[in-house]
Amino acid sequence: MTPKDEANELRQAAESRLKASKDMARLDYADQARLVHELQVHQIELEIQNAELREARDNLEIALTEYTELYDFAPVGYFTLDRRGHILKLNVAAQRLLGGDSTSLSGKTLQHFVAPEDQRKFALLLQRALSPAARCSADLTLLTGDAPPRRIHVQSDAANNPRDETFRLAAMDVTERNLADDARRLSESKFNALYSAMSEGMALHEMVLDLHGNPIDYILLDVNPAYESILGLDRAAVIGCRGSQVYGLTPPPHLEQFAAVASTGHPILFETLEDPAGRVFSISAFSPAPNQFATVFVDITAQRALQRQLERIAHFDSLTGLPNRVLLADRLRQAMYLALRHGKCLAVAFIDLDGFKAVNDQYGHDVGDDLLARLAVRMKHALREGDTLARLGGDEFIAVMGDLANVEASTPMLERLLDAAAEPFQANGVAAKVSASIGVSFFPQIDDIDADQLLRQADQAMYQAKLAGKGRYQLFDARQDRSARDYHDQIAQIRLGLERSEFLLFYQPKVNMRTGKVIGLEALIRWQHPIRGLLSPAVFLPLIEDHPLTVDMGEWVINSALIQIETWLAQGLDIPVSVNIGALQLQQPNFIERLRNTLAAHPDVKPGSLELEVLETSALQDVSKTSRVISTCSEMGVRFALDDFGTGYSSLTYLMKLPAEILKIDQSFVHDLLMDPEALAILEGVIGLATAFQRQSIAEGLDSVETGIMLMRLGCEQAQGYVISPPMPADRVPDWVAGWQPDPRWAATRVIRPDQLPLLHAEVEHRAWLAAIKVALDGPHAVPLRMCVHPCRFEAWLATERGAQLLLKCGKHELHDMHRALHDQAEALVLRHEQGERTEELEPELGVFLKLKHEFLSCLEALISSDVVPPARR
Numbered sequence: 103m104t105p106k107d108e109a110n111e112l113r114q115a116a117e118s119r120l121k122a123s124k125d126m127a128r129l130d131y132a133d134q135a136r137l138v139h140e141l142q143v144h145q146i147e148l149e150i151q152n153a154e155l156r157e158a159r160d161n162l163e164i165a166l167t168e169y170t171e172l173y174d175f176a177p178v179g180y181f182t183l184d185r186r187g188h189i190l191k192l193n194v195a196a197q198r199l200l201g202g203d204s205t206s207l208s209g210k211t212l213q214h215f216v217a218p219e220d221q222r223k224f225a226l227l228l229q230r231a232l233s234p235a236a237r238c239s240a241d242l243t244l245l246t247g248d249a250p251p252r253r254i255h256v257q258s259d260a261a262n263n264p265r266d267e268t269f270r271l272a273a274m275d276v277t278e279r280n281l282a283d284d285a286r287r288l289s290e291s292k293f294n295a296l297y298s299a300m301s302e303g304m305a306l307h308e309m310v311l312d313l314h315g316n317p318i319d320y321i322l323l324d325v326n327p328a329y330e331s332i333l334g335l336d337r338a339a340v341i342g343c344r345g346s347q348v349y350g351l352t353p354p355p356h357l358e359q360f361a362a363v364a365s366t367g368h369p370i371l372f373e374t375l376e377d378p379a380g381r382v383f384s385i386s387a388f389s390p391a392p393n394q395f396a397t398v399f400v401d402i403t404a405q406r407a408l409q410r411q412l413e414r415i416a417h418f419d420s421l422t423g424l425p426n427r428v429l430l431a432d433r434l435r436q437a438m439y440l441a442l443r444h445g446k447c448l449a450v451a452f453i454d455l456d457g458f459k460a461v462n463d464q465y466g467h468d469v470g471d472d473l474l475a476r477l478a479v480r481m482k483h484a485l486r487e488g489d490t491l492a493r494l495g496g497d498e499f500i501a502v503m504g505d506l507a508n509v510e511a512s513t514p515m516l517e518r519l520l521d522a523a524a525e526p527f528q529a530n531g532v533a534a535k536v537s538a539s540i541g542v543s544f545f546p547q548i549d550d551i552d553a554d555q556l557l558r559q560a561d562q563a564m565y566q567a568k569l570a571g572k573g574r575y576q577l578f579d580a581r582q583d584r585s586a587r588d589y590h591d592q593i594a595q596i597r598l599g600l601e602r603s604e605f606l607l608f609y610q611p612k613v614n615m616r617t618g619k620v621i622g623l624e625a626l627i628r629w630q631h632p633i634r635g636l637l638s639p640a641v642f643l644p645l646i647e648d649h650p651l652t653v654d655m656g657e658w659v660i661n662s663a664l665i666q667i668e669t670w671l672a673q674g675l676d677i678p679v680s681v682n683i684g685a686l687q688l689q690q691p692n693f694i695e696r697l698r699n700t701l702a703a704h705p706d707v708k709p710g711s712l713e714l715e716v717l718e719t720s721a722l723q724d725v726s727k728t729s730r731v732i733s734t735c736s737e738m739g740v741r742f743a744l745d746d747f748g749t750g751y752s753s754l755t756y757l758m759k760l761p762a763e764i765l766k767i768d769q770s771f772v773h774d775l776l777m778d779p780e781a782l783a784i785l786e787g788v789i790g791l792a793t794a795f796q797r798q799s800i801a802e803g804l805d806s807v808e809t810g811i812m813l814m815r816l817g818c819e820q821a822q823g824y825v826i827s828p829p830m831p832a833d834r835v836p837d838w839v840a841g842w843q844p845d846p847r848w849a850a851t852r853v854i855r856p857d858q859l860p861l862l863h864a865e866v867e868h869r870a871w872l873a874a875i876k877v878a879l880d881g882p883h884a885v886p887l888r889m890c891v892h893p894c895r896f897e898a899w900l901a902t903e904r905g906a907q908l909l910l911k912c913g914k915h916e917l918h919d920m921h922r923a924l925h926d927q928a929e930a931l932v933l934r935h936e937q938g939e940r941t942e943e944l945e946p947e948l949g950v951f952l953k954l955k956h957e958f959l960s961c962l963e964a965l966i967s968s969d970v971v972p973p974a975r976r
């Protein structure tokens with residue numbers, strides 16, 4: 103029944119009741135009362151129904167409002183269209199899509215807004231939308247006036263009503279989403295193209311963690327083709343595998359670094375030597391997702407080699423392989439710093455060849471080049487390990503010699519440099535000869551001086567050497583140079599320093615290496631300059647060398663040393679102290695008298711506690727006078743030592759005349775002892791001389807335990823040097839004396855027997871020879887190496903009956919083969935180097951060579967220290 107039918111029925115019921123009420127008057131009271139009651143009940147029911155109807159209507163209105171709001175403000179556009187596509191109704195979102203309002207758009211067709219290319223698609227959509235229960239969709243482009251085209255996704259409603267031939271479409275703006283999809287697809291395809299085509303290897307990994315969250319490995323998730331070709335690994339074989347399996351290492355390479363990247367997300371970049379082939383990789387790692395890391399790597403082996411080569415070109419002279427001007431500046435600054443720090447002297451030699459132009463002119467530039475390269479090697483050998491030889495250009499070289507005790511200590515190297523340059527040059531049928539003029543400057547000087555000034559001074563001195571006839575060296579005369587300027591000022595400053603007690607004595611111990619006894623202390627002067635700090639004597643002593651002030655200074659030193667001895671005696675320390683006496687002081691007519699007076703002023707000090715050291719060269723200036731002084735001093739109980747012994751070329755006659763008790767062997771021989779056969783020969787001679795003339799010998803400048811062992815083998819047990827102790831302030835001496843322990847290897851070292859001496863020589867000769875080969879191989883040119891004279895000392899020793907016996911007894915038969923192999927390897931290396939092979943190419947053979955060298959020297963050393971000589975020889 104429809105609501106209309108219901109209303110009719112109600113109306114009819116009411117009319118029949120009205121009709122019945124006309125008979126009301128005939129009704130009794132009870133009927134009337136019942137009727138009234140019914141009427142009241144109906145009225146109440148009607149009121150209730152009325153209230154319910156009102157509520158229902160209100161709810162309907164609320165629902166309608168909600169629906170309209172939802173409809174209007176839905177983010178999706180809704181259209182109600184008739185079958186020809188006319189817009190009957192549309193919500194706000196749909197209006198926005200079409201760029202108009204409800205009034206202006208109603209009645210228009212939606213086709214009107216569809217882009218031409220999508221018209222057909224829309225027609226099909228209309229057709230399908232009108233078919234019953236069809237739900238269909240399409241993506242269309244809408245063109246709305248001047249606004250940019252919008253892309254929409256439309257969907258017809260399945261509840262379309264085909265009877266009234268209207269239907270609804272929902273439309274969503276997908277313009278932005280499509281653009282984003284397009285961009286993502288583009289970037290993905292770009293990435294894939296890049297990933298596949300890039301020359302860098304790339305791999306994506308996921309970390310493998312243990313139960314506690316600690317990284318233990320990583321799994322390869324993906325790798326690119328470059329990864330496969332660089333590492334020679336197959337993609338299929340590595341994906342899904344752990345790094346430890348793939349690379350055969352546990353933990354896998356760089357686990358910690360990569361774990362840090364995966365956990366923190368901070369990218370890293372590092373270089374690493376990655377595989378046994380010695381390839382160098384640059385690896386960058388970043389984290390694309392939590393617990394993952396990606397690596398991008400590239401083989402930079404060639405790049406590094408090129409870089410090394412460029413660095414070499416930037417710092418080394420290509421012709422000689424020596425440091426160039428740039429590197430020289432660096433080395434010189436460094437050497438100056440070390441000289442100041444260790445209180446040592448530094449010499450800078452400016453070397454210019456004489457007659458080099460003639461070689462060029464006569465034989466051509468190539469021969470000139472060859473000569474320069476060979477000379478460079480020779481001159482390098484003339485210097486000590488640690489010295490620098492650089493080429494400035496043309497025929498100019500610079501030698502930087504550090505760690506010198508004094509100016510004189512440079513003499514042996516300068517002589518050797520002159521000899522090296524003057525040695526005739528022969529190659530390819532050409533015989534040429536040049537010489538060198540050398541100018542030398544020293545550092546530190548009394549004035550502050552920089553590296554450029556030092557070089558200029560050396561250059562100036564070299565010019566003087568040329569003027570004086572070439573083929574010689576000339577020391578830059580700082581005094582002469584200064585005399586023009588401020589020599590007197592400097593002297594006045596030193597005098598003032600003396601008056602103001604700015605000078606002080608440091609003490610360097612002298613010990614017996616075997617017993618560990620401290621046999622004395624050498625007093626060494628220092629200047630505590632109020633502005634320039636602690637100055638070494640090299641800065642101020644040369645300046646006053648010939649000045650009367652040197653006598654005052656010398657007396658101050660003796661007096662101060664005696665006061666110090668008294669102080670130590672009072673503390674229970676009784677050790678002799680030696681002081682240095684300059685030539686001028688020694689030549690003073692009243693030297694003895696003044697010394698006697700000074701000693702008398704310190705009655706507690708035994709004269710035997712004072713020792714005077716005089717330079718061998720100073721002593722030789724007036725041998726008979728010096729000899730008299732020494733004798734008188736001996737009678738007084740004061741002992742004498744000849745300092746820097748070996749540098750003064752004194753003959754045996756002079757030595758006999760100079761009754762000094764002690765010979766202090768010059769540190770230049772001591773320093774080179776392990777590497778220089780000549781130094782060994784000189785030392786052997788000096789120690790033999792000291793024994794023959796019943797003098798004591800003590801080695802100066804001992805800087806390694808090994809050199810100490812060598813000295814002891816040669817019979818010299820007393821030494822002084824940095825390896826024992828550098829000079830120290832007086833107040834540190836008692837503690838040092840109480841605490842010093844000699845190296846235990848010294849106590850175990852015996853004096854070598856004469857039949858073992860050839861072995862010692864063979865050892866040093868081989869060390870020098872092997873070092874020379876290494877230097878030559880490092881040079882850029884094929885250098886024909888003169889090897890040890892054949893047969894070398896070791897071979898000569900082996901050929902003797904004693905040598906063969908000794909080898910047999912000590913069971914070191916392999917030494918013979920080892921030695922032969924060493925020579926063969928060296929010859930092969932030199933030959934290949936001469937044929938132009940580069941040092942890098944020789945690397946593997948060089949490794950074998952160095953190993954052989956080490957084994958041979960160790961075996962030789964074991965042989966020397968073994969006690970295998972028959973007792974009869976002892």
Ligand SMILES: Nc1nc2c(ncn2[C@@H]2O[C@H](COP(=O)(O)OP(=O)(O)OP(=O)(O)O)[C@@H](O)[C@H]2O)c(=O)[nH]1
Nearest residue numbers: 454455456457458459460462467470471495496497
């Ligand atoms: N072969 C060769 N010659 C060079 C090179 N650089 C410069 N020279 C030449 O070296 C010569 C150096 O000149 P000088 O120092 O005056 O020649 P010098 O005959 O030694 O003259 P003095 O120094 O006065 O003894 C010049 O002829 C330059 O052309 C080089 O790299 N190779």
